[in-house]
Amino acid sequence: MIKFLLNQSETIIDQIDPNTSVLDYLRDNLNRTGTKEGCASGDCGACTVVVAEAEGNQLVYHSANACITNIGSLHGKQLITVEDLKKxxxxxxxxxxxxxxxxxxxxxxxxxxxxxxxxxxxxxxxxxxxxxxxxxxxxxxxxxxxxxxxxxxxxxxxxxxxDQFSEQHDTVIKHLDNINQQYPNAHLTHLDKQFFSPSTSDELAKLLVEYPEARLLAGGTDLCLEFTQFLREAQVLVHTGRVKDLATIELNDKSLVLGAAVTYSHAADQLISLYPDLKELIERLGSLQVRNQATIAGNIGNASPIGDMPPVLIALGAELVLRKGDERRTISIEDYFIKYKVTALQTSEFIESIIIPRPDPLADFKAYKISKRLEDDISATCGAFSIKIDQGTVSAIKIAFGGMAEIPKRAKYCEQALLNQPWNSQSIERAMVEFKKDFAPISDFRASADYRLDVSQNMLRRLYLELESNSQTIRVTQYA
Ligand SMILES: Cc1cc2nc3c(=O)[nH]c(=O)nc-3n(C[C@H](O)[C@H](O)[C@H](O)COP(=O)(O)OP(=O)(O)OC[C@H]3O[C@@H](n4cnc5c(N)ncnc54)[C@H](O)[C@@H]3O)c2cc1C
Ligand code: FES
Ligand code: FES
Known part of the structure; x- marks a missing residue:
């Protein structure tokens, strides 16, 4: 059973296919046809609804694409659709x-x-x-x-x-708190399909051991596309979205630790304050509707070669805590991706958290995303660079790319061409030549192989020019 507020009305759903999207539920089950279906893939926003959640004594209103929001994820929340706005x-x-x-x-x-x-x-x-x-x-x-x-x-x-929602604010919070306290775990069953929404990571770990065939559902912005675009079905879905101890962000002396249920919208401020160059990348990752739902763990778990965070996290030297039952292991994110859509994750195992080192004060970090459109577009290529220059010589470097191979991958030939070399335009030109040994990209509808290679090589030039202009600005500021 799942329980939520549809505007102000308590709604209980007992019997529904757990693969159902909020959009289909609204239009097919409730005849609430104000919410439109355009693309059914999160791209057009015609199906935008608002989901409100109680955070302490505040209601936080998120826009979401109903077409890729799983019905079970509504448990303990308020769903507001366009029909609810007029009073x-x-x-x-x-x-x-x-x-x-x-x-x-x-x-x-x-x-x-x-x-x-x-x-x-x-x-x-x-x-x-x-x-x-x-x-x-x-x-x-x-x-x-x-x-x-x-x-x-x-x-x-x-x-x-x-408005009428302000008048109902406190009542809604009380109602949602009651639902979440009374029913901390949600479960749907329909014919041979099941949906579980546990509230602790211990329960989640147990469920994955009990149901090794289960698909993990975080924000659903990748997984739900399998249902709407490829008409696949999951027999068992286990939702991470309500697991409180996976929704945590911890900044300690050495690193930023993001739980697997942390969304981009939730993590953005912290990530950007540590790595300001991530601001543009995060703001261009999907749309606000997508970032409100999607998790960084889902970006990694999906193991797409064109995901934006994997190259960033590889260049930053991030690690993943993987958990199976009560056993945990920590691996470098670089070792997570094995080949196209094949990862180091074992059956019943899940990503519990992502450990991102704090910035080295002597290093620079840059990330560049190339896509056809500025907003809400998947990368043709995405490059991330972590570089330390010591008295004019490159003393440490990590370069990683998405969109250039079957997995997100380091540019090791290129790194070698720069390591221990003087930081100047000649070294960059040599590194650009070596870069061609690292990648043999494919042509597809996003970009041709040649374009991918050219634009990625040019990112090295951009990196050089940007760092040089920064250091000159600093020099000018120092002399002023
Ligand atoms: C319109 C649109 C635009 C997009 N734009 C971008 C973009 O610009 N850049 C980009 O990188 N991506 C983009 N995406 C893809 C997607 O939003 C991201 O990959 C997102 O981070 C996925 O997170 P999620 O929480 O929605 O994952 P889900 O869809 O819930 O899950 C994705 C996969 O990861 C697995 N998974 C989830 N959590 C875990 C876990 N804890 N442990 C192990 N496996 C797990 C799931 O089982 C599933 O296989 C876009 C998607 C849409 C619909
Ligand atoms: S129908 Fe296009 S985003 Fe949902
Ligand atoms: S698509 Fe016709 S008014 Fe926007």
Whole structure:
């Protein structure tokens, strides 16, 4: 049974196929057809809904793509759809702003935009153009054009923030707390399929031993695509999203330790404060809807050659704590990826946490993502560079790439060409030649092999120019 609030109504689901998406549940079971289906793969935002969770005495509102949100993940949360926004025949502020700014033509994308704007409005007091773009970056519109929609989002901040959801705020928190306390573990069963949502990692570990065939479900932003795009089905799903001791972020003397259930949105501030160069990469990883749900452990667990975090984590020398039952082992993330979609993970084992070393104050870190579109696009190639230059000589270097081989991989020939060499443009040109020995990329619809190779080699030049211009800025500042 799973229990959640659909707007203000307590909803219990006992019998449902555990592979069902929130979108199908809304449209097929409830006839709530305001939430639209465009792509069914998280790319267009037409299906955007808002999921509210109690965090202490606050409700946090996340936008999410209903098409790739698993129904079981709603347990203990509040689901708000576009039908819930109007009150007493009055449009909500964000809806009224959209009307006033003429932000809708055919209207197919409008409910999705409205829900993204609603989450933006609920989580912020004042309009911030950067946050507006970030909030709407996962929503596509084919006819109106984005200017009036962005204007509507900003204009909605001119109306008072209080609405029917503010009035119900405390009641909803109490209700959600009650559900989570009364039913810490959720379980769905339907014919021969099952869904488990445990609340501790001990229970999760036990379930994976009991059901070795189980698929782990974190944010579902990769896994649910197997259901919607390839029409596959999981017999047993075990959800990590409600495991409290996997949702932790710990910064100690040596490292940042991220639990496997930590999402990008949750980890972003901490990651960026340690490694400021990750800001652009994280903001360009999927859309806000995706980052609100998706975990870094899922990016690793998915073992895609085009995942963005694996090259970053390899260059940073991260380690993974893997757990099976009560046994734990720690491995370098580099050793996790064996060949295409084959990893070091054993049956019943799972990633428990990711250990990212604190930055070396004498080293530089840079990451570059190349994709066709700036927002919400998968990388053609993604390079990460960790480099230490000691009195003009490269004393340590780690370079890793995604999108260039069947697994995320170090550029070891290139590293060797730079290690213990003077940090100058001649060394970079030599390293660019060696780089060709590291990778033989493929051509696909994202990029040709030649383009991948050229643009990745050029990242070395960019690295050199950026570090040089930084050191010159520092020199100028020192002399000023
Ligand atoms: C529209 C869209 C845009 C995207 N853009 C990007 C992008 O720009 N860059 C990028 O890198 N990715 C992108 N992705 C892919 C995806 O969002 C990421 O890979 C994300 O990090 C997956 O995390 P998740 O929590 O959703 O994983 P899930 O989908 O829940 O799981 C993914 C896989 O990992 C396994 N898994 C989950 N947790 C664990 C664990 N603790 N231990 C072991 N295995 C585990 C699952 O069983 C599954 O096989 C995008 C996806 C979508 C839909
Ligand atoms: S239908 Fe396109 S993101 Fe869900
Ligand atoms: S109004 Fe038609 S797609 Fe946006």
């Amino acid at each position: 007493d025949n009055q449009l909500h502020n964000v809806q009224q702003a959209m009307v006033d700014c003429h932000g809708s033509q055919c209207g197919f994308c409008t409910p999705g935009f409205i829900m993204s704007m609603f989450a933006l409005r609920k989580n912020n007091v004042t309009a911030d153009p950067h946050k507006t773009i970030e909030s709407l970056g996962g929503n596509l519109c084919r006819c109106t054009g984005y200017k009036p929609i962005i204007q509507a989002a900003n204009q909605s901040f001119e109306s008072p923030s209080d």
